[in-house]
Amino acid sequence: MSGFAQETAWGATLLADGRTRFRLWAPDAPEVALEVEGQAPQPMTAQEEGWHEAVAAVGAGARYRFRVSPDLAVPDPASRLQAGDVHDPSVVLDPRAYAWRQPGWTGRPWHETVLYELHAGTMGGFAGVEAALPRLAELGVTAIELMPINAFPGQRNWGYDGVLPYAPDATLGTPEALKSLIDAAHGLGLMVFLDVVYNHFGPDGAYLHAYAKTFFDEGIHTPWGAAIDFKKPAVRSFFEDNALYWLNEYRFDGLRFDAVHAIAEESWLDALAARIRREIPDRHVHLVLENERNGAHHLRPAGEFDAQWNDDGHNILHPLLTGEREGYYEDFAEDGATKLAKVLAEGFFFQGQVSAHLGEKRGEPSAHLPPTAFVLFLQNHDQVGNRAFGERLTALAEPQALAAATALLLLSPQIPMLFMGEEWGASAPFLFFTDHNAELAPLVTAGRRKEFAKFAAFQDPARRERIPDPNAEQTFRDSIPDPGEASRPPHDAVLALHRRLLALRRERIVPHLPGARALGAQAVGEKAVLARWRLGDGSILTLAVNLGEAPAPCTLPDGAGGETLFEGLSGAAGRLATGTLLPRCTIALLSPPPAAGG
Structure with a gap:
């Protein structure tokens, strides 16, 4: 065909x-x-x-x-x-030249999604990612999400300096190689998502400024300069066609829209999603936002987007695991258990309150949304790559606490996302890397180091100078995870835990996610939370998690017992039944659905 x-x-x-x-x-x-x-x-x-x-x-x-x-x-x-x-x-490219092996693939429903975010360049390009697909499918991943792949300047880039949104970067492989990757994924039952950047262009190679100045609105500024002007019909068509191009010509199953809070014409997002739904009615196509506004009205069932990245959830879990409280963590570091309970029960933490970090109100009420409207994660490219030294949680958190948080992530009814290498506790950092020209490179390096001057650990200029140079090839090479670690201690145990949890999710939770609703959550200790959901079949899922060092008093409410799906520590379930949740553990209980006619 x-x-x-x-x-x-x-x-x-x-x-x-x-x-x-x-x-x-x-x-x-x-x-x-x-x-x-x-x-x-x-x-x-x-x-x-x-x-x-x-x-x-x-x-x-x-x-x-x-x-x-x-x-x-x-x-x-x-x-x-x-x-x-x-x-x-x-x-000039002939888009019809590739003969698809899986032309009839129509995708998978959203509730089955287990996302795996990856950077194609650090995995050997499109061919390297394709080679890894059987391993990921066997693990229990159901969807890979490619960080931006559109053409960028130089030989390497972490993805967010692209300037040609329709062209896969030549360093990653040919268009045919990308289509082969997606085709192979579909053959394994895997969905493929793409991270698209519609809020800015990179600093080198964006020639639109020379001949289409009104593509940008000089009256509205973003962290990357003048905002893209989505009031212009030509601009709207550029990006709407781009979204449809990736979904139709390349057969991607979904798009993740980067930092849409930097798009001034918020209504355009809904118009874009409505057009996609209208023009692709016969496939499962999933649309996910990154949106600092916490705009609940964009999300289904009332809106057109399937979900939003739950940054609030990450920003609460990270301080609970690491003790960090600077930067955007200042909004979340105090009373973390209470805030985590709200996120598990209602999705967003910020639902209209003033953010101390931003100095303004943020968010909309979200308790009415299903848990699957939120993508939860412990790590991603931003929260790792934007660290000065790119450390993963394996270098920052106590191992048992991290294991407990992993169980919470993978057994929660929210949609889980892993960052490449997380499944085996990769030791490689993920750094911010670029390959800019001789004029721009030193400015990027200096700017990168200046960003961290406000943090206590980087008040010393000598320490800031040790922050890896984004333009050094070694910075990129240091960011390449080594899958060979997965077979060696202690990484093999981390991998086994992920495999076990994903099997439980697939077999016992995913089939009943449609119609799931939160029944509430509460803090039961300084770093301990008890949360409950009624699944679509009427069964009740209870998760009790304690990320702290001390036992937490925890009494199960009526109807919260049932089968123990998972217990993070030997004997933990018995202790919970007697009113105590042991340190650094997660326990999952599943009560049966009500009897027919009951």
């Missing part, structure tokens, strides 16, 4: 007669010429509202640029393929 193609308003489109149509929105360029290698420049026809178009007698493989001024020729901002780096020519 031939491949799939997504029609786009921007870029190069192969026509049925073998020619190619090229379109560019360049409102600040009075004249634009198409320059195809080996041919004379061809003037593009100026159309309404800043569009320029040309049809050329070239097909797949043709290399081209757009001449937007006498001294500047640029790659296609909607390039499907680059002939090298982001500054090099774009290449």
Whole structure:
């Protein structure tokens, strides 16, 4: 069967007669010429509202640029393929050339999701990720989530400096290799999600500023500069087509939208999701937000998005495990057990209160949402990669407490996410790494070290100088996890725990997640919580977790007993039954559903 193609308003489109149509929105360029290698420049026809178009007698493989001024020729901002780096020519691609092995795959329901976030570059590119798929499927993962893969400057990047949102970066592999990865995943029953960045472009190679200044709104500023202006129809089409392109042409099963709180036109998010739902009605397509606003109205059942990353949950669990309280942890470090109880019962902690860290109100009420509307995690690229030395929790937390938190993560009705290597307690850090040009690189290095000057541990300039240089190749190499660790102590025990917990989740919890609702949660100690949910079949799941060093008094409410699914320490279930929750353990109990007619 031939491949799939997504029609786009921007870029190069192969026509049925073998020619190619090229379109560019360049409102600040009075004249634009198409320059195809080996041919004379061809003037593009100026159309309404800043569009320029040309049809050329070239097909797949043709290399081209757009001449937007006498001294500047640029790659296609909607390039499907680059002939090298982001500054090099774009290449016409035939999206239908790949023959899919699993063309009939329609995905899996959201409640079955166990996410595994990964960086393709640190796993050997698309081919390396494809090789790891059987291992991940056997572990119990049901969906991998690729950190951003779109073209970035240089040979390595942690993902968030991309400038060509349609082009898989050449250092990771070809478009065919990416499609093969997704195809292979589907053959194993795995979904594949993609992290997309629609809130900014990277600092090198974003030529839109030269010929489409109104792509950006200079009156609204983000941490990366002027905000992208989603009031413009051409801008909206650029990103809406991009989302549909990844979902249709590459057959991704879902998208994770990075930092949407930096998108000023909040209503556009809902319009985008509604369009995706409307145009892809026959597949399971999952849409997930990262949103500092805690905008509950975006989430199903009332909204169009399946879930949001639960940063509140992470930001509570991390101080409970490590004792850290600086930066954004200042909102969560005090009375952590009470805050964790609220997150388990209601999803968000911040539901309209003032954040001391942000100095403003944050969030909306979320208790009405199902637990599956929240993606819970102990680690991810941000909370590891944004640390000065990229330490994982294995280097920061007491092992038994981390094991207890892992059980909470994987047995909770919220959707769990693991960060690559977490399943065996990888010792490699995950650092912030880039490969910028000689002018930008020292600025990025200096800026990176300056970021940490406000933290107590980095008041000494000499210590800040020891923060790894993002542009050094060794920084990237140090971030590559070693799967060989998984077979050696103590990593093998960590892996065995993850495998056991994921099997329990798959067999005993996942089938009954549709219709699940929280029954409440409460702090029962300084670092201990008891939480309960009624699952869709009427059974009651009880999780008791104690991340602290001291036993916690814990009395089960009526109806909270039943079968012990998991106990973190030998004899722990008996102690819980007598009113004590042992240190650093998690216990999962499952009561049976009510008898028929009862």
